Amino acid sequence: AQSVAQPEDQVNVAEGNPLTVKCTYSVSGNPYLFWYVQYPNRGLQFLLKYITGDNLVKGSYGFEAEFNKSQTSFHLKKPSALVSDSALYFCAVRPTGGGNKLTFGTGTQLKVEL
Amino acid sequence: GAGVSQTPSNKVTEKGKYVELRCDPISGHTALYWYRQSLGQGPEFLIYFQGTGAADDSGLPNDRFFAVRPEGSVSTLKIQRTERGDSAVYLCASSFTSASMAEQFFGPGTRLTVL
Numbered sequence A: 001a002q003s004v005a006q007p008e009d010q011v012n013v014a015e016g017n018p019l020t021v022k023c024t025y026s027v028s029g030n031p032y033l034f035w036y037v038q039y040p041n042r043g044l045q046f047l048l049k050y051i052t053g054d055n056l057v058k059g060s061y062g063f064e065a066e067f068n069k070s071q072t073s074f075h076l077k078k079p080s081a082l083v084s085d086s087a088l089y090f091c092a093v094r095p096t097g098g099g100n101k102l103t104f105g106t107g108t109q110l111k112v113e114l
Numbered sequence B: 001g002a003g004v005s006q007t008p009s010n011k012v013t014e015k016g017k018y019v020e021l022r023c024d025p026i027s028g029h030t031a032l033y034w035y036r037q038s039l040g041q042g043p044e045f046l047i048y049f050q051g052t053g054a055a056d057d058s059g060l061p062n063d064r065f066f067a068v069r070p071e072g073s074v075s076t077l078k079i080q081r082t083e084r085g086d087s088a089v090y091l092c093a094s095s096f097t098s099a100s101m102a103e104q105f106f107g108p109g110t111r112l113t114v115l
Helices: none
Strands: A003-005 A010-014 A019-021 A024-026 A031-038 A044-050 A056-058 A064-068 A073-078 A087-095 A108-113 B005-007 B010-013 B019-024 B031-037 B044-050 B053-056 B065-068 B075-079 B088-095 B110-114
Touching: A003 A087, A010 A019, A019 A108, A024 A073, A031 A064, A031 A073, A044 A056, A044 A064, A073 A087, B005 B088, B010 B019, B019 B088, B019 B110, B031 B075, B044 B065, B044 B075, B075 B088
Parallel strands: A010 A108, B010 B110
Antiparallel strands: A003 A024, A019 A073, A031 A044, A031 A087, A056 A064, A064 A073, A087 A108, B005 B019, B019 B075, B031 B044, B031 B088, B044 B053, B065 B075, B088 B110
């Protein structure tokens, strides 16, 4: 069975500082990994995904994520945070070997302050 | 273009009643998914359609839950004899293909409250 862990319920960062939201996963075989963001009263929005190839994936709104196979991690990063980045972030995994359901973590609330 | 739409946005019902939740996916998307998100949790998979057929319904919690997609587009999630524990946000998503690498696009959800 696949699973995702987001060890931090909340991350606080000052605007302009770099941010990292952590994610580790467990899956049989190789993973497809995704990050989604959820704003209040809105649906999940796709940010980026790792399929294969370069371990550093770039996505929407200046976000990027680094896939680390040995550490089974897929941390979300941004070099300079904005107040508007404040939202709930979810990491998700699907196995490459079949199966279509996304398994999500419990989410990390990002708060960017002035 | 139009995204995934879900109706109603909010549904309040009484324990024991029947409810239907509707999802209209992005035009041309062949795969459709239902998830349930409880407070403080990530979305949990319920069921996946490829075309008209349910390809994986392993996430449906029990036989009170049923979903259909008769024409391969709009889907309806049906819950019979609702219980207070069914209260959650029900999310629908669609993707262009059913390939595992394809990202899913989510609707805004239906917040179901069972009194």
